[in-house]
Amino acid sequence: MIKSSLLEVFNIEPRLKHPTIFDHFDALNAGESFIIKNDHDPKPLYYQLLGERGKDLIWEYLEFGPQYWQVRLGKPIENETIETIGQIAAKDIRKAEILKQLGVDFCCGGKQTVKEAATSIGLDEIELRMRLKQSEQLSPAGTTLNFQDWDIDFLSDYIKQVHHRFVREKGPLIQELAHKVADVHAQHHPELISLSEELDTFLNELYNHLDKEEKQLFPVIKNTQELTAKQVDQLIQFLISEHEDSGKELQQLRKITQNYTLPANACNSYRALFSQIESFESDLLQHIHLENNILFPKLLASYGVRIK
Numbered sequence: 001m002i003k004s005s006l007l008e009v010f011n012i013e014p015r016l017k018h019p020t021i022f023d024h025f026d027a028l029n030a031g032e033s034f035i036i037k038n039d040h041d042p043k044p045l046y047y048q049l050l051g052e053r054g055k056d057l058i059w060e061y062l063e064f065g066p067q068y069w070q071v072r073l074g075k076p077i078e079n080e081t082i083e084t085i086g087q088i089a090a091k092d093i094r095k096a097e098i099l100k101q102l103g104v105d106f107c108c109g110g111k112q113t114v115k116e117a118a119t120s121i122g123l124d125e126i127e128l129r130m131r132l133k134q135s136e137q138l139s140p141a142g143t144t145l146n147f148q149d150w151d152i153d154f155l156s157d158y159i160k161q162v163h164h165r166f167v168r169e170k171g172p173l174i175q176e177l178a179h180k181v182a183d184v185h186a187q188h189h190p191e192l193i194s195l196s197e198e199l200d201t202f203l204n205e206l207y208n209h210l211d212k213e214e215k216q217l218f219p220v221i222k223n224t225q226e227l228t229a230k231q232v233d234q235l236i237q238f239l240i241s242e243h244e245d246s247g248k249e250l251q252q253l254r255k256i257t258q259n260y261t262l263p264a265n266a267c268n269s270y271r272a273l274f275s276q277i278e279s280f281e282s283d284l285l286q287h288i289h290l291e292n293n294i295l296f297p298k299l300l301a302s303y304g305v306r307i308k
Ligand SMILES: [Fe+2]
Pocket: 159, 163, 164, 210, 213, 287, 291
């Protein structure tokens, strides 16, 4: 049971600080929390709690300096679903921007927890949580559109007009350029042959994927085609698995090109090819984010189904 909802740590005698906080924490039932307020970052306490009480704790920064730090400290409800990185990005565009800057994959890897995402970029979980919290101080203006507020009919039109069109226009140009660059430079850079072959496979699969969305899924959103909740769920799971394949393909392209590192003697076409693939990748990741984290969950929710 909660002993008190706010603990002003700076008013407690130094030797009693940690024992008092532990006392309060131990008295909590699942689902309960209290706030600790301190005059410096209480982060060492987090590690102490983690070491002595295990991983089942909630540590959420509510304020971080410069004068006071406030943290909500609690115990999670049993079997509570943990918010995924994709859901966090979908809910707050400012957090999506921070994740993008840090190199967190919230599109194909959107099912990761904050802890898993932090590990993937070599950051501490608590550091990542703090960076996400800090982003709430930024104005949403100046960032990109807040897609979460759009209805799915409008969002599906947007995806088709902006992202599907981009894939269909840029994809064939990139394939053509990749063949041309391979023809000219493969003698000294044989990896260019693998690159153009990989691109052909990847893009041809992607064009089929767009057709599936436009012919099978978007008509359901537009109410011109009826499917049962189970059928919609199955179709969406299939499309998500194709997105995961696309994510792997993008990684493979990065491997072949050593993260798009150009040789010193690269000609203009060579340079153009790498920069076009990189901008294609960034558009596709945004495209997949909109579908995996916003469009699909909203459509499933309208059928009363939770995304897995
Ligand atoms: Fe799509």
